[in-house]
Amino acid sequence: MLFCFSCVSVNTQMEMSLLTTTPTHSSVSSRLLRLSLFLLLSLPDSTGKAIWTAHLNITFQVGNRIISKLGESGVFGNHSPLERVSGAVALPDTWNQNACNPMTNFSRPEQAETWLALIERGGCTFTHKINVAAEKGANGVIIYNYPGTGNKVFPMSHQGTDNIVAVMIGNLKGLELLHLIQKGVSVTIIIEVGRMHMPWLSHCVMSLITFLAASIAYLFLYCAWRPRVPNSSTRRRRQIKADVKKAIAELQLRVLKEGDKELDPNEESCVICFDIYKPKDVVRILNCKHFFHEACIDPWLLAHRTCPMCKCDILKA
Ligand SMILES: [Zn+2]
Numbered sequence: 001m002l003f004c005f006s007c008v009s010v011n012t013q014m015e016m017s018l019l020t021t022t023p024t025h026s027s028v029s030s031r032l033l034r035l036s037l038f039l040l041l042s043l044p045d046s047t048g049k050a051i052w053t054a055h056l057n058i059t060f061q062v063g064n065r066i067i068s069k070l071g072e073s074g075v076f077g078n079h080s081p082l083e084r085v086s087g088a089v090a091l092p093d094t095w096n097q098n099a100c101n102p103m104t105n106f107s108r109p110e111q112a113e114t115w116l117a118l119i120e121r122g123g124c125t126f127t128h129k130i131n132v133a134a135e136k137g138a139n140g141v142i143i144y145n146y147p148g149t150g151n152k153v154f155p156m157s158h159q160g161t162d163n164i165v166a167v168m169i170g171n172l173k174g175l176e177l178l179h180l181i182q183k184g185v186s187v188t189i190i191i192e193v194g195r196m197h198m199p200w201l202s203h204c205v206m207s208l209i210t211f212l213a214a215s216i217a218y219l220f221l222y223c224a225w226r227p228r229v230p231n232s233s234t235r236r237r238r239q240i241k242a243d244v245k246k247a248i249a250e251l252q253l254r255v256l257k258e259g260d261k262e263l264d265p266n267e268e269s270c271v272i273c274f275d276i277y278k279p280k281d282v283v284r285i286l287n288c289k290h291f292f293h294e295a296c297i298d299p300w301l302l303a304h305r306t307c308p309m310c311k312c313d314i315l316k317a
């Protein structure tokens with residue numbers, strides 16, 4: 001739900017790698033190799049830190065009604081103790097809300113035993129503003145993000161703050177609290193430790209899924225575009241067919257004309273089409289001296305290789 005902006009760009013690049021895959025072996029394998037290297041290089045190191053969300057239980061009074069809201073609306077800072085803390089919310093008592101001035105006082109309710117400083121991000125480091133609030137006795141610090149960032153949050157880095165709880169909340173949530181308090185509403189918050197997130201773990205899972213998808217796509221493409229290497233029996237069949245074609249081409253052709261003895265009605269007709277021979281018919285004469293219409297015998301020989309009358313093999317003859 002939160003953070004992990006780097007994951008988004010990583011995944012986008014992976015998708016691009018898949019989408020731009022082209023259907024040739026060399027390009028597919030080189031792209032797969034590049035993708036694998038990219039994934040290996042983009043794996044996080046062992047120092048990848050877990051992110052802890054913070055539940056904010058917000059209570060305030062409107063008229064006679066006490067309103068309570070609970071939500072997982074923040075994240076603990078990287079250097080914050082993971083502890084439950086509660087108190088009345090106090091604002092910097094200055095014209096701005098960033099608490100960068102070391103003299104900043106907070107408008108804490110007098111009756112409150114514990115209080116939490118609500119501070120706007122910006123103007124100085126997180127460490128600086130957290131320490132300003134800590135020096136004034138705050139029990140915890142809530143920092144809300146820049147204007148225009150909606151509900152986006154991230155784990156702050158604030159090395160050098162003492163043992164004080166610091167959480168970040170979204171700008172919208174921060175302004176909501178700010179406006180309530182500025183209207184004179186007393187707001188109390190209980191910060192509780194929420195859940196742990198491992199952004200780099202989901203990164204690894206995504207990387208693995210993408211890698212598997214790329215491998216499957218590669219195998220699919222390899223099978224689809226694999227060069228068709230004919231096996232030995234296919235090669236032999238092709239060779240025989242070529243030899244038969246060559247043998248047919250070498251057989252004699254003749255155009256029948258008036259007076260040829262083949263045109264005698266008592267002579268045999270073509271045994272393939274059963275038609276009698278006529279002048280101008282083209283006939284193919286086999287080595288066995290049997291002859292047939294060229295249009296009839298050529299397809300027959302291609303299929304059978306032998307004379308339809310005497311079974312003589314044209315390749316052996
Ligand atoms: Zn015929």
Ligand SMILES: [Zn+2]
Nearest residue numbers: 288290307310
């Ligand atoms: Zn024959």
